[in-house]
Amino acid sequence: MCSGRQGPVVMSKGLLIETLLLMGLATLGIYDGARLLRIHIPHDPLGPGGFLLIISIILVICSVINLWVYYEQGAAAEGKHLSLHIGQVGQAVILYILYAIAVPLVGYLLGSVFFFVLMVRIFGETSWIRTIVIGLIFAVVFKIGFSSLMGIPIP
Amino acid sequence: MSGLLEGFITVLSPINLGYCFLGCVLGTAVGMLPGLGPAATMAMLIPLAAYMPQAGAIIMLSGILYGAMYGGSTTSILMNVPGEASSVATCIDGFQMTKQGRAGEALAIAAIGSFIAGTGGVLLLSIAGPTIADFALYFGPPEYFGLVIFSLTALMSFSGRELFKGVATGMVGMMLACIGLDPVTAKYRLVFGISNFISGMDVVPILMGLFGVTEVLISADQKIASVYQGKLGRLIPRGQELKRGLLASLRGTASGLVFGLFPGMIASVTTFISYDIEKRISNYPEQFGKGVIEGVAAPEANNNAVCQAGFIPLFAFGIPTMPVFAILLAVLMMYGLSPGPLLFSAHGDFTWAVIASMYIGNVMLLVLNLPLVGLWAKLCLIPYKFLGPGILGMCFIGAYSLRNSMFDVWTCIFFGIVGYALKKRNWPAPPLILGFILGPMLEQHLRASLQTSGGSMDFVFKPIPLIFIALAIFLVAFNLRFRSAASGLEEKENS
Numbered sequence: 001m002c003s004g005r006q007g008p009v010v011m012s013k014g015l016l017i018e019t020l021l022l023m024g025l026a027t028l029g030i031y032d033g034a035r036l037l038r039i040h041i042p043h044d045p046l047g048p049g050g051f052l053l054i055i056s057i058i059l060v061i062c063s064v065i066n067l068w069v070y071y072e073q074g075a076a077a078e079g080k081h082l083s084l085h086i087g088q089v090g091q092a093v094i095l096y097i098l099y100a101i102a103v104p105l106v107g108y109l110l111g112s113v114f115f116f117v118l119m120v121r122i123f124g125e126t127s128w129i130r131t132i133v134i135g136l137i138f139a140v141v142f143k144i145g146f147s148s149l150m151g152i153p154i155p
Numbered sequence: 156m157s158g159l160l161e162g163f164i165t166v167l168s169p170i171n172l173g174y175c176f177l178g179c180v181l182g183t184a185v186g187m188l189p190g191l192g193p194a195a196t197m198a199m200l201i202p203l204a205a206y207m208p209q210a211g212a213i214i215m216l217s218g219i220l221y222g223a224m225y226g227g228s229t230t231s232i233l234m235n236v237p238g239e240a241s242s243v244a245t246c247i248d249g250f251q252m253t254k255q256g257r258a259g260e261a262l263a264i265a266a267i268g269s270f271i272a273g274t275g276g277v278l279l280l281s282i283a284g285p286t287i288a289d290f291a292l293y294f295g296p297p298e299y300f301g302l303v304i305f306s307l308t309a310l311m312s313f314s315g316r317e318l319f320k321g322v323a324t325g326m327v328g329m330m331l332a333c334i335g336l337d338p339v340t341a342k343y344r345l346v347f348g349i350s351n352f353i354s355g356m357d358v359v360p361i362l363m364g365l366f367g368v369t370e371v372l373i374s375a376d377q378k379i380a381s382v383y384q385g386k387l388g389r390l391i392p393r394g395q396e397l398k399r400g401l402l403a404s405l406r407g408t409a410s411g412l413v414f415g416l417f418p419g420m421i422a423s424v425t426t427f428i429s430y431d432i433e434k435r436i437s438n439y440p441e442q443f444g445k446g447v448i449e450g451v452a453a454p455e456a457n458n459n460a461v462c463q464a465g466f467i468p469l470f471a472f473g474i475p476t477m478p479v480f481a482i483l484l485a486v487l488m489m490y491g492l493s494p495g496p497l498l499f500s501a502h503g504d505f506t507w508a509v510i511a512s513m514y515i516g517n518v519m520l521l522v523l524n525l526p527l528v529g530l531w532a533k534l535c536l537i538p539y540k541f542l543g544p545g546i547l548g549m550c551f552i553g554a555y556s557l558r559n560s561m562f563d564v565w566t567c568i569f570f571g572i573v574g575y576a577l578k579k580r581n582w583p584a585p586p587l588i589l590g591f592i593l594g595p596m597l598e599q600h601l602r603a604s605l606q607t608s609g610g611s612m613d614f615v616f617k618p619i620p621l622i623f624i625a626l627a628i629f630l631v632a633f634n635l636r637f638r639s640a641a642s643g644l645e646e647k648e649n650s
Contacts, residue, residue: 014580018580018582022323022327025327025330028345028347029330029333029345032344032345032347036337036342036344039340039342041339041340043606044339044340044602044605044606045605045606045610046598046601046602046605047340048337048339048340048342048344049344051329051333051597051598051601051602052330052333052344052345055326055329055330055333055594056326056330058322058326059323059326059327059330062319062320062322062323062326063323065319066319066320066323069317069319087376088375088376089372089375089376089575092371092372092375092543092547093372093568093571093572096368096547096551096568096571097568099551100551100561100564100565100568103551103561104561112548115544115548116544116548119543119544119547120540120541120544122375123375123539123540123541123543123544124538124539124540125540134541135544138544138545138548142548142549142552146552146556151206152202152203152206152552152556153555153556153559154552154555154556155555155561155564
């Protein structure tokens with residue numbers, strides 16, 4: 001098969017991360033599957049570890065194929081590069097994580113006020129007054145709507 | 156027939172009618188809004204479903220699903236932006252009709268075609284559902300093993316550009332499902348001393364992350380197009396156009412009902428097949444792409460028919476043909492309702508109520524979509540800067556409310572990031588959730604089959620498992636051959 005690649009093969013960061021993740025998961029699966037295989041269960045030939053071992057081996061094979069496809073087809077086979085530049089998406093993710101950390105510490109209402117205000121801003125609202133008003137409305141409506149009216153537990 | 160009549164009596168109660176209406180309205184709304192899909196909405200509402208009566212919850216969630224099929228056509232036709240993946244084919248001729256001042260006719264035939272398909276699908280479910288479910292009585296562990304292998308292969312094969320990526324994410328899903336206690340021996344698997352892993356991973360936060368949070372992150376990356384501001388024109392097509400539209404709807408319905416029975420035949424694929432069929436049998440194929448009514452009617456009828464037909468394998472075998480059915484299956488399991496013959500016998504009042512609600516839901520959707528289409532179009536004007544944070548807020552509360560645990564919230568956030576990364580790197584996400592749901596079924600039936608056969612794999616040579624496994628091998632070979640031919644064509648065009 002002709003390789004689509006010209007010149008030396010260089011593994012991109014994205015492909016390296018993909019391979020390491022898949023191999024890492026597969027290694028965990030093979031380790032635990034092999035550990036459980038040592039436990040003999042009468043009338044259960046596969047046992048608790050057999051299935052885990054099988055799917056982990058298939059994962060290793062898929063990881064190798066991923067590398068092979070990249071080698072054969074070149075960079076065109078890859079998806080978009082995941083940039084570490086903190087754009088809108090990165091800001092949203094960081095804020096969401098901080099929200100999950102903050103809520104058990106400061107309470108749902110206070111945490112949500114900051115979350116919704118900043119998130120509306122991240123998503124493109126330019127007026128601070130409108131941002132704050134909408135953020136407050138969201139936080140209060142969610143708190144009252146879910147907790148008080150519907151009785152759904154909130155942190 | 157008596158079951159269906161009792162179902163109607165149950166559904167015609169004010170509260171169930173209310174849930175049906177709510178589901179239809181929500182479904183139409185999310186179908187129209189790019190960046191918010193039925194899967195995300197259903198996943199977000201699962202925690203609320205725990206506080207609802209069983210029938211009401213499934214009626215509402217089902218309404219969201221087939222309502223979204225109706226709603227997805229509106230943005231396709233008015234904005235050339237598909238509200239749902241299943242409405243992509245509608246954009247081709249639908250938007251052209253809008254540019255010619257025939258938006259009203261396009262929207263009307265989309266709604267009428269969806270109604271015809273929806274009604275056809277519900278009729279098929281009423282007639283064939285119990286019969287197919289009874290057939291499942293002949294299924295033992297080897298037969299179910301074969302069926303799950305075929306379903307997983309089909310779902311992974313058609314989920315993305317590369318087969319191995321679908322398989323890999325499916326395997327990851329199955330590994331996630333293994334976390335916790337082994338159901339037979341109660342041994343810890345993949346726990347590694349982490350106490351939160353002992354009770355295993357819950358499917359709902361994973362669903363909310365992969366479908367809810369991921370969609371918001373993806374939408375944050377993209378700009379939403381503005382809605383068409385011109386006149387809608389005449390609402391109902393007339394004469395020959397109406398006749399052609401209706402016939403195309405019937406053909407789209409027929410193909411959709413057949414495709415919808417099989418796992419992996421997702422509406423975003425089958426609608427293009429339906430469009431292609433119309434073009435091939437048309438007397439004027441050169442007009443396709445320039446605003447022909449068949450180009451709208453057939454794909455829209457097809458996507459509704461696929462959606463309705465998918466309830467048959469779900470109720471009869473517990474096999475989700477598409478990721479959204481995995482969500483419904485998760486809810487059924489949450490209520491302790493096992494798909495299969497018992498769903499129609501022991502839980503017949505629930506099942507027939509859900510089926511009856513689909514008849515009523517289809518009528519509601521026709522009424523909602525036809526005369527109120529102008530109002531719905533204004534919904535597309537809601538800025539995503541308000542919708543996105545709202546969805547994230549709902550996912551947060553929804554994930555927490557399941558087990559009053561922040562671990563589930565972290566799971567939701569984690570899988571939201573994973574889903575975003577998968578999408579950016581062209582790895583398909585649906586096999587992950589399908590592997591998570593079907594993996595335990597596969598393991599259970601494999602182990603049971605090996606136990607009864609004394610450890611030998613001879614059980615795969617029984618007639619029914621052999622047929623399913625042969626079909627799975629055929630699908631893989633067809634998929635590889637198809638992709639090889641497609642890439643060969645691409646190379647030829649590029650050279």
